[in-house]
Every structure is written in structure tokens, then in C-alpha cells.
Amino acid sequence: MTPARVLMNFEVTATSHTLEAYRARGGYQALEKALRTLKPEDVTQMIMESGLQGRGGAAFPAGRKWQGIDPYDGQPHYLVANADEGEPGTFKDRWVLEYSPHTLLESMAIAAYSLGARHNFIYIRGEYDLPYRRLAAAVEEAYGAGLLGENILGSGFATDIFVFRGAGAYVCGEASSLLGSIEGSRAYPRNRPPRMTVSGLFGRPTVVNNVETLSTIAWIVDHGAAAFRAIGTPTSPGTRLLSVSGHVRRPGVYEVELGYAWGRFLHEDCGGIPGDRPLKAVIPGGISSQVLTGKDAKVLTADEMEGLTLDHDVLRKAGSSLGSGGMIVIAEGTCMVRLLQIMLRFYHHESCGQCTPCREGTGWMHRIIDRIVAGDGRPEDLERLYTIARANDGTTICGLGDAAGYATVAMLDNFGDEFAYFVEHKRSRHQGNIECPAS
Amino acid sequence: MPGIVIDGQALEAADGQTVMEAARAHGITIPALCWHPALSVDGSCRVCMVEVEGRGLAIACNLPVREGLAVLTDSEAVRAQRKLTLQFLTLNHPVDCGICDKAGECLLQDYHYAYNATPSVSNEPKLHATKHYSLGERIVLDNERCILCSRCVRFTREVSGSHVLGIEQRGDTSLIRPAAGRSLDEDPYSDNVIDLCPVGALLSRRFLHQSRVWYLTATPSICPGCARGCTVDVWHRRPDWQLQAVATHRNHAIARVTPRENPAVNGPWICNKGRDLADLLERLRALQPMVAGVPATLEEAMAAAREAIAAARHPLALVSTWGSNEELEAFKEHLGPLFTCRVKADHQRGPGEPGDDGLLIRADKNPNTSRARALFGEAPADTPGDTDLVLVWGEGFDGSTLPAGATTILLGSFEAPENVTAAVFIPLSILTERAGHYTNFEGVVSGFAPCFPAPATVTHAEELFPRLVPEGGRP
Numbered sequence: 001m002t003p004a005r006v007l008m009n010f011e012v013t014a015t016s017h018t019l020e021a022y023r024a025r026g027g028y029q030a031l032e033k034a035l036r037t038l039k040p041e042d043v044t045q046m047i048m049e050s051g052l053q054g055r056g057g058a059a060f061p062a063g064r065k066w067q068g069i070d071p072y073d074g075q076p077h078y079l080v081a082n083a084d085e086g087e088p089g090t091f092k093d094r095w096v097l098e099y100s101p102h103t104l105l106e107s108m109a110i111a112a113y114s115l116g117a118r119h120n121f122i123y124i125r126g127e128y129d130l131p132y133r134r135l136a137a138a139v140e141e142a143y144g145a146g147l148l149g150e151n152i153l154g155s156g157f158a159t160d161i162f163v164f165r166g167a168g169a170y171v172c173g174e175a176s177s178l179l180g181s182i183e184g185s186r187a188y189p190r191n192r193p194p195r196m197t198v199s200g201l202f203g204r205p206t207v208v209n210n211v212e213t214l215s216t217i218a219w220i221v222d223h224g225a226a227a228f229r230a231i232g233t234p235t236s237p238g239t240r241l242l243s244v245s246g247h248v249r250r251p252g253v254y255e256v257e258l259g260y261a262w263g264r265f266l267h268e269d270c271g272g273i274p275g276d277r278p279l280k281a282v283i284p285g286g287i288s289s290q291v292l293t294g295k296d297a298k299v300l301t302a303d304e305m306e307g308l309t310l311d312h313d314v315l316r317k318a319g320s321s322l323g324s325g326g327m328i329v330i331a332e333g334t335c336m337v338r339l340l341q342i343m344l345r346f347y348h349h350e351s352c353g354q355c356t357p358c359r360e361g362t363g364w365m366h367r368i369i370d371r372i373v374a375g376d377g378r379p380e381d382l383e384r385l386y387t388i389a390r391a392n393d394g395t396t397i398c399g400l401g402d403a404a405g406y407a408t409v410a411m412l413d414n415f416g417d418e419f420a421y422f423v424e425h426k427r428s429r430h431q432g433n434i435e436c437p438a439s
Numbered sequence: 440m441p442g443i444v445i446d447g448q449a450l451e452a453a454d455g456q457t458v459m460e461a462a463r464a465h466g467i468t469i470p471a472l473c474w475h476p477a478l479s480v481d482g483s484c485r486v487c488m489v490e491v492e493g494r495g496l497a498i499a500c501n502l503p504v505r506e507g508l509a510v511l512t513d514s515e516a517v518r519a520q521r522k523l524t525l526q527f528l529t530l531n532h533p534v535d536c537g538i539c540d541k542a543g544e545c546l547l548q549d550y551h552y553a554y555n556a557t558p559s560v561s562n563e564p565k566l567h568a569t570k571h572y573s574l575g576e577r578i579v580l581d582n583e584r585c586i587l588c589s590r591c592v593r594f595t596r597e598v599s600g601s602h603v604l605g606i607e608q609r610g611d612t613s614l615i616r617p618a619a620g621r622s623l624d625e626d627p628y629s630d631n632v633i634d635l636c637p638v639g640a641l642l643s644r645r646f647l648h649q650s651r652v653w654y655l656t657a658t659p660s661i662c663p664g665c666a667r668g669c670t671v672d673v674w675h676r677r678p679d680w681q682l683q684a685v686a687t688h689r690n691h692a693i694a695r696v697t698p699r700e701n702p703a704v705n706g707p708w709i710c711n712k713g714r715d716l717a718d719l720l721e722r723l724r725a726l727q728p729m730v731a732g733v734p735a736t737l738e739e740a741m742a743a744a745r746e747a748i749a750a751a752r753h754p755l756a757l758v759s760t761w762g763s764n765e766e767l768e769a770f771k772e773h774l775g776p777l778f779t780c781r782v783k784a785d786h787q788r789g790p791g792e793p794g795d796d797g798l799l800i801r802a803d804k805n806p807n808t809s810r811a812r813a814l815f816g817e818a819p820a821d822t823p824g825d826t827d828l829v830l831v832w833g834e835g836f837d838g839s840t841l842p843a844g845a846t847t848i849l850l851g852s853f854e855a856p857e858n859v860t861a862a863v864f865i866p867l868s869i870l871t872e873r874a875g876h877y878t879n880f881e882g883v884v885s886g887f888a889p890c891f892p893a894p895a896t897v898t899h900a901e902e903l904f905p906r907l908v909p910e911g912g913r914p
Contacts, residue, residue: 169609186606191482191501353587353606353613355483360527363611367563378562387560391523395485395496 004231006219006239007212008255012099017134019141022102028147030222034110035155038221040071043114047217049225051237056082056210057285057324059236059312068197069205071116078201079117080208081108083124083131084178086170087286088346090326092241093211095253097124097131100215101138105161107217109148112159115207120161122211123178126168136163170350174398175208176200177352188354189398212241212325232258236312240325246283247273247331247436262308266329274438277331281414284315285323287343287407320410335430336415337422340408341369342434347404357392358401364388365408373432377423386412444509452504459487459499462512469512470521470550472528472637473588474500477707478597481589485524486550490514518554525555531566531611532638533583541639543652547586566611574617575624577644577711578633582614585640591615591632598708599798601626615640627793627800630714631707634697645714646695654680655694660887661877662696662713663761663870666803668879669705669713672697673871675890691891693717693871703883710800712792723854725866726896732859737898741906744848744863748777749909751828757783758815759833759900760805763875764884766900767807770832771814773904778830781820782811785835801880810878831861832900850900867900868893875901 010016010025022028034043048063069077081104085093096104104122112120124132139161142148150158164182166172172181176190179201200206216238220228229237236258242265245251249271256265266272266279273279308314315321330339348366353359365388368381385408392405412419421429440451445462452461457480462469472484480501487499492509496516502508511517528547536542568582592604592615603623607616623629633641657672674694676682681690696716698709712719728740735743748754756778758770771780786804788794794802822829822840829841830848838857841847849861858864872893876886893899 171609191480191498193501193503348610351610353608353610356485356524356527356586359587359611359613360530363566364527364530364561364563371563381562384560387523391520391527395488395520395524397482 004239004257005255006216006228006231007096007100007103007241008253010100017099017101017138019102019138019145019147022100022106026222027102027218028106028153030218031106031109031147032153034113034221035153035157040114040116043110043217043221046220046225047114050220050228051225051235052213052216052220052228053236053238053312054210055212055216055240055325057087057321059321062209062213065197065207065209066111066115068195069115069207071114073205076119076202076204077115077117078204078206079108079112079115079120080175080178080182080201080206081120081122081211081214082173082175082178082208083122083128083135083211084166084173085128085211085324086125086173086350087324087326088343089245089283089328090243090286090324091245092243092253092325094128094131095241095243096211096215097128097135101131101135102142103215103218104135104211105138105142105148107214108161109152109159110217110221111207111209111214112161113157117207118159120159121182121201122161122163123166123172123182124163125166125172132163132165139163169352170346171352171398171400174400177398178208179206188352189400191397210324233309233311233313240310240322242310242322242325242327244270244327244329246327246329247277247334248329249274256310259309259311259314262310265310270329273329273331274436275331277333277436279329280332280334281330281336283326283328283330284310284320286326287328287346287403331436333430334434334436335428335432336411336418337369337373337428338432338434340411340419341366341373343407343411344369344404347400347407351400351404355397355401358396358404361388361392361401362404365404372419372422373428375426377426379423381423382412382416382419441504441506441508443504443507446510446512454504456504457500458489458502458504458508458510461504462499467512469499470546470554471500472546472550472586473590475590475593475635478590478593478635481593484528484586484588486521486528488517488520488524490517496520521550521554522557525551526557526560528586529555529559530561530563531583532586533565535584536639538648539584539639540642540646540648540652541584541636545639546637568612568614572614572616574641575622575629577629577714578623579642579644579647580615581640581642584638585615586638587613587615588637590635590637591641594628594632594635595623595626599626599628599631601629603629604632627710627712627796628708628798630711631698631709634707643695643714650676650689650694657697657699658871658888658890659699660870660890661806661885662709662716663806663877664710664712664716664719664804666801666805666808666880667705667799668806668877668883668885669709669799670699670701670885671709671713671716672699673716673890692721693890701885704879704881704885705799708799712800720869720871724869724894724897725851725854725858725864726894727864728866728896729858729861729864731862737865737896740863740865741903744865744907745909747828747846747848747862748830748907753823753825754778754828754830755822755826756780756830757820757832757836758811759783759785760808760811761785761833761870762807762811762900763873763887764807764810764878765875766904767810767814769901769904773908774830775815777908779823780815781818782808782815783820783831783833783835784808785833787835803880806877806879809880809882813878831857850903852897865903866897867903868897872897873899873901 044066052062053059172187174189177187181187196206232238344366348362351362389405389408392401450465471487473481482501489499490511572580595601595604603621607614655674656677660673662669676690700707730743793800832850846862848863852869871890
């Protein structure tokens with residue numbers, strides 16, 4: 001495990017999520033520092049200098065997003081924390097929400113100060129029950145201690161945080177769709193332009209950041225941009241929370257310094273693959289990384305993966321990305337056709353139905369793969385899947401359509417022979433296996 | 440004024456325009472299903488995809504113009520994507536054009552032939568949905584044909600303001616549905632969604648399976664339902680497709696009414712009353728001229744009328760607010776000097792009928808009050824006690840206000856009990872049988888043309904009035 005820690009830098013106990021414990025480990029110093037010594041634009045500048053990239057999937061520079069907002073333009077601004085962590089394989093934000101909710105609240109207060117946001121929202125997915133209760137309790141604590149609300153820490157600065165529970169739609173993780181959900185309308189992604197920093201929540205400039213991205217702010221303000229830059233690689237500074245699932249001995253949430261060697265992470269930190277099976281593939285950042293980006297859902301084969309480091313640039317060059325940090329490890333002997341079936345069922349089920357290619361394409365691909373798995377595949381099916389997947393590339397309103405397409409293309413590109421085998425022999429080369437027994 | 444290039448053609452766009460708007464302003468067609476000039480941008484159908492040179496594909500309807508922007512509307516990439524999009528749109532569409540009222544004027548059908556023109560490449564069974572969902576007394580919804588462009592939803596939100604329609608469920612099982620406990624019948628503009636629907640998903644019950652649209656032709660006309668005077672298209676059987684044996688009455692019946700877009704009056708919309716013009720105009724017609732309730736020829740009736748006018752000492756004329764500008768002017772010229780003229784409201788606002796609603800509907804339910812008042816003044820249409828003759832033109836005359844001993848000359852189009860009791864009754868042609876102009880409440884003059892020939896026994900008011908003047912005038 002890498003030594004540098006930004007978020008998982010304390011021992012988790014039964015009370016470590018409380019305000020008392022958080023303050024005992026230096027919590028809310030950064031907020032105090034920001035309010036007393038920094039101007040709003042200084043904070044943005046600091047985030048810009050830190051090189052912090054979005055942790056939701058797109059790895060867009062957080063500072064650059066913030067610069068889209070002028071805190072002094074006199075109109076309301078909103079800051080929204082995207083805690084609708086719906087990407088399959090991703091559960092890293094949950095760690096923050098459950099074990100360190102005050103990190104998020106403190107960071108949001110700092111960000112609200114920087115952006116001139118009087119009202120802030122945390123959009124948390126409806127399925128997150130314990131995280132919601134912890135978060136709601138933390139908000140109560142913070143208000144009680146004068147860390148939120150009017151006249152925070154005697155500085156005159158006021159900001160409010162609302163916790164908004166989603167109802168379990170994947171598409172609400174897409175930032176603009178999430179805003180619609182908060183507004184009470186149908187959660188459909190919105191066309192760009194306009195950008196959300198121009199017209200977002202209730203038509204006002206809005207910044208939507210991932211929970212992990214926001215939670216890093218307090219540390220950066222506390223320790224300085226240079227200290228953050230010193231962690232990670234020059235192009236990808238800092239650490240990332242990775243939620244590891246699939247065929248590993250020790251699944252869970254890990255904080256790794258960017259640039260960490262992938263092989264070491266899998267075999268030493270995560271304990272390797274049960275039964276010491278060889279690695280077949282890795283989905284490095286959630287099955288589509290994040291609805292926002294798309295281009296990330298690439299599955300990497302074992303050969304591609306060994307020798308890589310966990311770094312935004314490196315993975316991007318390898319044709320994938322760290323995405324949302326939801327890493328799924330796939331051992332040899334897994335049926336990729338069934339895996340794609342599961343993924344496509346997900347995309348079909350979660351397509352919001354607003355724009356044509358995704359609404360019709362995800363269902364179409366799902367029905368084709370269902371037919372293949374049922375042993376009724378036709379030789380032209382694989383070509384058809386390619387065609388449908390590519391028709392979704394860059395032609396939809398949000399990234400969900402792209403993502404479904406990329407996932408399909410990547411699977412077919414890397415494991416085309418397995419799909420062809422299934423179609424030809426009407427059965428799986430791996431007996432339809434998606435499990436990895438320990439023995 | 441940013442200069443942009445569309446398909447190599449340089450043109451000046453206006454600031455704030457999208458590529459779609461700029462292209463249309465210059466006569467360049469970019470196909471689109473969800474986009475409509477009078478509604479907000481939805482960007483969901485993805486049919487208007489164009490290629491931004493050097494940047495890839497983007498939807499034209501949400502692409503702001505900027506100096507130097509160069510787009511291609513028919514490049515290889517655009518054609519390929521458009522074709523695939525149409526494959527997607529028809530994937531679960533039933534393609535039951537053979538029994539669909541929209542066939543022949545369906546955008547999806549047109550685009551399919553223009554940009555796809557290949558059968559579906561899908562081997563999968565089509566998804567099924569509600570084939571016949573009632574949206575109230577007027578409209579039925581076929582969810583299988585629906586392509587979820589959301590035009591109807593946006594119409595009820597942005598134009599009519601009733602907010603009745605929305606989308607339920609998600610993905611490829613999304614359904615257009617009325618809001619819980621609401622009905623589209625609440626919306627007096629609901630039928631516009633039938634025209635807005637680019638496919639045959641929203642269907643008029645009135646027009647359902649009544650005719651293929653290619654058997655029909657449209658004649659420009661005006662809705663006489665209120666003082667707005669919306670310009671409409673009255674659709675009726677084409678002369679070259681006249682029915683020869685069965686149901687020949689349909690040859691001279693209104694098949695349907697649609698708005699005729701007119702920014703000065705009604706924009707692209709009309710209200711439901713305008714859709715039901717047949718209810719106003721196809722009532723039981725009065726076709727027989729009568730003298731004292733006894734059938735007579737037109738000549739006899741006119742002679743009797745001239746006689747009565749010549750004999751009257753205090754004649755009063757109640758002028759129709761359904762008369763055209765030409766007819767009102769003819770009346771003024773020929774009969775005006777002979778009568779005390781008053782403007783009469785032919786139609787009153789019915790129970791439950793909307794009044795001024797800020798969109799189109801007006802409380803005055805007559806089309807030409809404006810011109811009639813300009814010619815004949817504002818005086819109320821009551822009958823002075825010494826009146827000995829009342830000439831009533833049009834409907835809306837209350838016979839009980841007639842002074843004792845006075846007689847009436849009735850000029851009307853529809854069966855009414857007063858026709859028989861009048862001294863003289865002369866039948867007139869109706870809106871769909873003549874040409875003319877109306878002046879609406881804002882002073883905008885619009886014209887209407889005849890759809891059908893007038894029955895042989897009726898006369899046009901404009902031709903009748905000069906012939907009612909007694910020889911040598913009134914003594």
C-alpha cells in the first residue's frame with residue numbers, strides 16, 4: 001500500500017465518523033484557514049495549482065470547472081456533490097460518506113465559499129441507507145457546531161447544505177440529469193450547450209463535483225497545492241480511492257497514490273486472485289467509468305494490464321481509464337459473453353429513454369446478446385452489435401449511450417473469438433461461468 | 440451577424456441562432472423529428488445530426504452559430520448516422536402505415552424513404568405497447584407508433600399551459616401518459632398535438648380512419664368560431680377522388696380542419712372549436728326560400744322583400760357579424776341608406792365555453808364584429824318600439840323582442856323555427872361555399888376561399904343585397 005494518504009488517513013472506529021473525532025484529527029482547520037486567510041478566488045487558484053482532477057470518471061480538472069463560475073457576478077450559484085454512485089463496480093464514495101462525512105461537508109463549505117454558493121446539495125443515491133444516515137447526522141452536527149448555516153465560524157460567511165436522496169436511477173449520476181431530479185422534473189440529461197456552469201440547477205451557474213473530488217479540497221487547502229502535487233505523478237497528482245471487486249481475495253476500497261504499479265496493487269494489496277488463477281481482464285474504472293465520459297469502459301486484458309501503473313494518463317493511453325475507480329477483476333475461466341450480457345442488461349434497464357440511439361440501441365444489443373446466450377446466435381450478430389455500439393458513439397445527449405457502446409466494442413475487440421465460439425457452438429467456452437471459486 | 444458555411448454555402452446567420460434556424464432561414468432543410476420552431480429544443484431524436492467540419496457530429500438544433508462555423512448536412516458520416524438513427528426509430532415502430540391515418544404526411548415515413556430506404560436489419564421481435572390508449576373524448580394514443588419526440592409534452596407545457604402530458608417509465612418502455620387524474624379534454628388546444636405528432640401516435644377520434652390524406656385537399660379558410668379569426672385549412676375530398684356511388688355526401692363534407700400557419704393571427708395553432716368547424720357549419724341547412732312560411736322561388740321571395748321594404752316606415756336592419764367584409768360593405772352600400780342598421784352578435788358564448796384566455800380564444804364568438812362595428816357603429820342591437828320591419832341577417836335574433844305588428848325579413852343559412860314565421864325568408868350560402876375576408880379583433884384581414892359549390896337554391900349575400908333595393912328606393 002502506498003504511504004501517501006489524503007482521505008483514508010485515520011483509523012476507522014465506531015465513532016471515527018463523528019464531528020468530535022473529525023475535529024480531533026484536525027478537521028475544519030482548512031475551513032477556518034480558508035475563511036480567515038483566503039479570498040474565494042485564492043481557493044480556486046489553489047485547486048487549479050493542485051492539479052486535482054475529477055474523480056467521477058472524466059478526470060476533468062476541478063479548478064478549471066470552478067473557473068467557469070464568477071463568484072461575484074451577483075446571481076445565485078449552486079454547488080452539488082454527486083453522491084449518486086451508481087456505476088457498477090463503484091463504491092468508493094460510500095466509504096467517504098460512511099466513515100468521513102465531515103470531510104465532504106468541510107470541503108463543500110470551502111468550495112461554496114470559493115464559488116459564492118449560498119445553497120449546496122448532496123445528491124445521494126436512494127440505496128445508500130447507512131451513508132445517508134451518517135451524512136444526515138453529520139450535517140446536523142455541523143449546523144449545531146456553527147460550521148454550516150449563518151455566520152460560519154464567526155466569519156460572516158453563510159452557506160447551507162441540503163441532503164437530497166435520489167430514487168435509484170443510474171442516469172441521475174449524470175450531472176445534468178441529477179439537477180433535473182433535484183428540481184423535481186424528470187431526470188433527463190440536458191443538451192450542452194449551455195454548460196452547467198452557465199445554466200445549471202434552476203437555470204443558475206452550478207458546479208457538480210464527485211464526492212471524492214470535493215472531499216479532497218479540505219486536504220489541499222490544509223496542506224497546500226504543492227503538497228498535493230508532490231503526491232502521485234506530474235500529470236495525475238494525488239491519490240485515488242479504488243473500489244475493487246470481482247475475482248480478488250480482498251475486495252474493498254483502497255486509497256492508492258496515482259502512479260502505483262497495478263501488478264503490485266492486485267497481487268499484494270488486494271491479495272491476488274482466488275485459487276491463484278491467472279488474470280483474464282480488468283475493467284479498471286466502473287463498467288462505463290461514469291456516465292459523463294464514455295470512453296472509459298474499455299476492458300483490459302491481462303497482458304495489457306501487467307506493467308501498467310494506476311494513472312489517468314497511462315490508462316488513457318492504454319485505451320481505457322481509471323474512470324470512477326470501480327475496478328472489476330476478472331479471472332481466467334470467466335465467460336465474457338455472459339459478462340457482456342449482464343452489462344447490457346444493465347444499460348438497457350437504466351437507459352432513460354430520452355434520445356433515440358441509446359433508448360433503442362441498448363435494448364437492441366441486450367436482446368441480441370440474450371439470444372446469443374440462449375444459444376440462438378447468428379453469424380451476423382457480432383457485426384450487428386458492433387454497428388449498434390458504434391452508432392451510439394458520440395451521438396447521444398449524455399455519456400450513457402456512449403458507455404454502452406464502448407463496453408460492447410471493447411469486449412468484442414478483446415474477446416471476439418469467445419463470442420464467435422458461443423455463436424458457432426451455441427454454448428459458452430467457459431460453461432457460462434462468471435464465478436471464481438477460492439479453491 | 441456571424442458568417443457560417445453550410446454545405447459550402449456561405450450565409451449570414453443571426454446572433455443567438457442555432458444552425459437549424461439559420462439553415463431554415465436560408466431555405467436549407469435539415470431533417471428533424473423532435474425539433475419544432477414553436478417549441479423548445481429537445482435534442483432527443485438525433486435525426487438533425489450534422490457534421491461540424493473538424494469536430495465530428497453534432498445536432499443542428501442545439502448547435503449555436505459562431506463565426507466561421509462550417510457544417511455539412513449530407514456528408515458520408517451524416518448519411519450513415521442518419522440511416523442508423525432511422526433504423527433505431529423503426530426498430531420497435533410497428534410500421535403499420537397501411538392502417539395509419541398519418542401515412543402520407545408522416546415525417547418518419549418521409550425520412551425513412553429519403554434517408555434510410557432499407558428494411559429493418561433487426562432480427563429481434565418488436566416490443567409491444569398500448570395500441571389504443573384513450574387520451575379523452577378527442578384523442579387516442581398509439582404508443583407503439585410513438586417515437587418519444589416529446590413534442591406533445593412540450594406543447595402542453597410551453598404553449599397551452601395545461602401540463603397534462605408527460606412521460607412515464609423509462610428506456611424503450613417509456614410511454615406518453617396524462618398526469619395522474621388529468622385528462623387531455625381539459626385542454627382547449629389539445630388537438631394541436633395531433634398535428635405536432637410527427638408520426639401517427641396521436642390520432643383524432645373525429646378523423647380516425649375517415650380518409651387517407653392523399654384523397655383530401657386543403658382550402659384556406661377562416662375559423663368563424665371567435666373574434667380571433669384563426670386561419671385554417673379545411674380539408675375535403677379532392678375533386679379527382681370524388682366518391683361516385685357510396686357515401687357521396689362526403690364529397691361535400693369537411694374531413695378535418697388544421698391550422699394554417701399565420702404569425703399575424705394564430706401562429707401555428709388553433710383551438711379545438713376550430714377543429715370542430717363541421718359542428719358549426721354542417722348543421723341542418725335552410726335551402727328553401729319562403730314567403731310567409733310558404734315555399735316560393737327566389738325571385739318571388741325577393742319581390743316580396745322589396746315590397747315590404749318599400750312599404751316600411753321605420754325599418755331596422757340587424758347586420759350579421761358572420762358576414763364577410765365584402766358582404767358588409769355591399770349591405771352598407773345598397774341597403775344601408777334604407778335602414779336603421781345595428782350590429783348583432785350572431786353567436787353568444789356557450790355554457791362552459793372559454794372566454795379570453797390570453798392565447799387564441801376570444802370571448803366574442805363572432806368572426807367579423809370588428810368590420811361590422813366599423814361600418815355600422817357601436818349602438819346596441821335592441822329594437823325600438825316604433826319599428827315596423829326588421830331585416831335580420833344571420834343568426835342570433837330573438838323574435839320575442841319584435842314589436843307588435845312588425846314583420847321580419849330573414850336572411851339565413853340554417854333551419855330555425857323563425858324561418859317559417861317570417862314574412863320573407865331567403866337562404867344564404869355559408870363560409871365554405873363562398874370567398875371573402877374577415878377582419879379580426881386586432882384589425883388583421885384574412886381571406887377564405889370556397890371549398891364546395893353552394894346548393895342551387897341558396898344565394899350569396901353579396902349578390903342578394905343590391906337586388907333587395909326597391910325600384911326607385913324607399914319613398
